[in-house]
Every structure is written in C-alpha cells, then in structure tokens.
Amino acid sequence: MKWDALEEEPCSLARTVAVIGDRWSLMILRECFLRKRRFDAFQASLGITRHLLADRLKKLVRFGVLRRIPYMEAPKRYEYILTQKGLDLYPIIMSIVHWGNIHMVDSRGRPMLHEHKTCGKYFDPLMICSECGEPVLAKEVHVHPGPGAREAVASKGRKTKASAA
Amino acid sequence: MKWDALEEEPCSLARTVAVIGDRWSLMILRECFLRKRRFDAFQASLGITRHLLADRLKKLVRFGVLRRIPYMEAPKRYEYILTQKGLDLYPIIMSIVHWGNIHMVDSRGRPMLHEHKTCGKYFDPLMICSECGEPVLAKEVHVHPGPGAREAVASKGRKTKASAA
DNA sequence: CGCTATAGTTCTATTTTAGAACTGTCAATC
DNA sequence: GATTGACAGTTCTAAAATAGAACTATAGCG
Numbered sequence: 455m456k457w458d459a460l461e462e463e464p465c466s467l468a469r470t471v472a473v474i475g476d477r478w479s480l481m482i483l484r485e486c487f488l489r490k491r492r493f494d495a496f497q498a499s500l501g502i503t504r505h506l507l508a509d510r511l512k513k514l515v516r517f518g519v520l521r522r523i524p525y526m527e528a529p530k531r532y533e534y535i536l537t538q539k540g541l542d543l544y545p546i547i548m549s550i551v552h553w554g555n556i557h558m559v560d561s562r563g564r565p566m567l568h569e570h571k572t573c574g575k576y577f578d579p580l581m582i583c584s585e586c587g588e589p590v591l592a593k594e595v596h597v598h599p600g601p602g603a604r605e606a607v608a609s610k611g612r613k614t615k616a617s618a619a
Numbered sequence: 620m621k622w623d624a625l626e627e628e629p630c631s632l633a634r635t636v637a638v639i640g641d642r643w644s645l646m647i648l649r650e651c652f653l654r655k656r657r658f659d660a661f662q663a664s665l666g667i668t669r670h671l672l673a674d675r676l677k678k679l680v681r682f683g684v685l686r687r688i689p690y691m692e693a694p695k696r697y698e699y700i701l702t703q704k705g706l707d708l709y710p711i712i713m714s715i716v717h718w719g720n721i722h723m724v725d726s727r728g729r730p731m732l733h734e735h736k737t738c739g740k741y742f743d744p745l746m747i748c749s750e751c752g753e754p755v756l757a758k759e760v761h762v763h764p765g766p767g768a769r770e771a772v773a774s775k776g777r778k779t780k781a782s783a784a
Numbered sequence: 785c786g787c788t789a790t791a792g793t794t795c796t797a798t799t800t801t802a803g804a805a806c807t808g809t810c811a812a813t814c
Numbered sequence: 815g816a817t818t819g820a821c822a823g824t825t826c827t828a829a830a831a832t833a834g835a836a837c838t839a840t841a842g843c844g
Contacts, residue, residue: 464730466719477640529809544757545714545746554631563766565629573751580749581710586738592709601728694840
C-alpha cells in the first residue's frame with residue numbers, strides 16, 4: 455500500500471496515519487511542541503538526515519499541520535510553526551508520551567515531567583468520554599459505521615426495511 | 620538513526636515511537652481494537668504484505684503489546700491478542716482517530732462512530748488533566764526534566780547549591 | 785487424490801532512508 | 815576583499831525496508 459492510498463481509506467485512523475504515521479514526523483512534532491521552530495534546530499536535536507527533514511517538513515506543511523513563515527528577509531529564512539490543526543495533535547503526542555512513561559521507563563524514572571500551569575501540578579493526561587465524563591476503556595466502546603463508511607449509507611439506505619431478507 | 624537507537628532515547632515519546640511509530644503497527648493495532656486476532660484476518664483487511672505483517676506481529680509480541688496464543692493444535696494455529704500493555708494504547712488510538720474525525724473527514728462525514736456503552740451515547744475522547752480535571756492545552760503545559768533525563772540527576776545533584784557559579 | 789484454510793517463509797524488484805558532501809545567500813570579521 | 819560562519823536546504827551513493835507474488839507445511843473434507 456502506498457502512502458497516498460492511506461489518505462483515501464474510509465478510516466480516520468488511516469488518514470491520520472497518512473499524515474503523522476512515521477517516526478520522524480512524530481519526532482518533529484515533539485520538537486514543535488517543545489517550541490523548536492527552525493531547520494537546523496530540528497536537525498541538531500533529532501539527528502535526522504537533512505534530506506528527510508526537508509521532506510517531512512514539506513509534508514507537514516502540505517497537510518496544514520505546520521506553517522512555513524519567513525522570519526528574516528535577505529537572506530530568506532523560514533521557520534515552522536504549528537497551525538491550529540497541528541496544535542490539535544497535542545492529545546496524540548501526550549498520550550504517546552504517557553504510554554511511554556508507564557511502560558517504557560527504566561529504573562531512573564521519567565525523562566520529563568509535565569506541569570499543568572493552570573493548576574500548578576505535575577499531571578498525566580486522562581482520556582474521558584465527552585458525554586458522561588468517565589474514563590473510557592476499550593471494552594466499553596462499541597463501534598458503528600458512520601455516514602462516511604465505505605458503502606455504509608448506500609447499503610443501509612437500500613436495505614434497512616428488508617434487512618431480514 | 621536506527622530503530623534500536625530510538626528505544627534508548629531518554630524520551631518517552633521516542634521509546635513509544637520505537638514500538639508503534641510506523642504506519643503498519645498502528646493499522647494492525649486498529650484491527651486489534653476492532654477484535655481482529657488472526658493472521659489472515661489482518662492481511663485481508665489491511666492489504667499489508669504477508670512478509671511485513673509477520674514482521675510487525677513479531678515486533679509487537681516482542682514488546683509485549685500482543686500475546687501469541689494457540690487456539691488450535693494439529694495444525695498449530697495462533698492468534699494475537701492485546702495484552703494489558705497493548706490495551707493501554709487505546710487512548711493513543713482513539714486520539715488519532717479523533718484528530719482524523721475532526722481534520723480529515725470528507726463531506727460524507729465520519730467513517731465510524733464510537734458508542735460509550737457505559738452511558739449509551741456516541742462520544743469523542745477528551746484529554747483532561749489528572750490533577751484538576753480540566754482539558755489540557757499545549758500552551759498550558761510546562762515541561763521539566765525528570766529523574767530519567769539525560770544527565771539531569773547528575774548535573775542537578777552536583778550543582779544545585781552552586782548553580783549560580 | 786485434489787481442494788480449501790491457516791500461518792507463515794522465500795524470492796526479486798522497487799522504494800525509502802542513511803550518511804555525507806555540496807550549494808547559495810548574507811553578515812560579520814580579518 | 816577574501817574568509818568564516820549561520821542558515822536552509824539539495825544532491826549524491828550505498829544500505830535498508832517494502833511491495834508483490836509465489837511457495838511451504840499441516841490438516842480436514844468429499
């Protein structure tokens with residue numbers, strides 16, 4: 455399967471994976487959320503090859519996750535900042551970090567601690583249900599085809615009344 | 620950078636990315652959370668090559684995300700089920716799906732809807748602070764080096780009292 | 785015996801990535 | 815006015831990963 459094909463899949467996970475589903479994109483986003491913005495800064499802290507970095511930045515810009523804006527004329531220099539679409543990736547990044555904190559730390563403990571400035575405490579991200587506010591477990595969730603499912607509308611629409619047939 | 624190097628990074632994101640930071644691992648996990656368990660079932664719904672599927676399953680088993688258990692003797696047949704460590708990836712999967720729901724759907728709408736069986740409603744995942752219960756925004760979070768940071772303990776320990784020098 | 789199902793492995797061709805060096809613009813320095 | 819350094823890339827070759835298809839092995843069924 456090509457990367458382009460992923461974008462076309464009738465699945466929100468596949469489509470998101472098409473945007474950020476490789477290690478370098480995720481690592482670049484980590485740097486973005488740590489307030490890094492410049493090509494050489496990314497390159498220095500990640501050890502990514504310059505070629506791939508240029509490639510991934512282009513891709514993230516193309517998908518609207520980053521915006522490339524000049525911060526200096528003559529010579530033209532650009533930096534990459536998160537758009538709102540990019541900022542919305544924060545729960546993904548934090549849940550990835552949190553899983554690592556729980557399952558991948560060595561005896562020395564967590565490499566980083568996150569302070570919630572609003573309440574002043576070190577915190578963990580917690581995923582809750584938007585409707586009832588309770589934490590969500592996988593086994594408590596049932597998945598239904600939505601309006602954008604492949605053929606969901608068509609087949610349902612045609613067959614609803616005669617579904618027993 | 621090699622995949623192995625990622626595991627060694629003093630960063631919970633990098634270490635998690637070493638486990639699930641490629642498109643196929645994430646797609647396989649999607650299938651796992653949709654209750655798929657068998658080699659051919661994965662292969663059929665993902666279109667992944669058999670070679671890569673075998674490889675990724677081995678990797679996920681090696682990291683303790685999946686467990687390979689026989690469900691039939693003679694001939695030996697195995698299926699792959701999520702361990703607790705694997706189930707703990709649910710917030711990651713759901714936040715990826717949610718971002719796609721918000722930013723990558725076409726005019727037809729969401730491919731899938733998630734029902735929270737506990738409260739009976741379609742829901743979105745929401746990330747809140749474990750301490751104060753409020754939704755967390757990237758700009759409200761400050762990151763501190765933790766005990767497992769590279770040289771964090773050593774340099775802090777030696778220099779604390781003479782940090783101005 | 786031939787057919788199907790399952791869970792892989794093996795093969796070659798193509799694509800991606802790694803690693804290093806190179807380009808071009810400008811500012812500051814010698 | 816040549817030299818150095820910062821920055822944001824591009825270009826090159828070699829190594830690694832992936833795609834796509836075929837093949838293996840075991841067993842049940844007709």
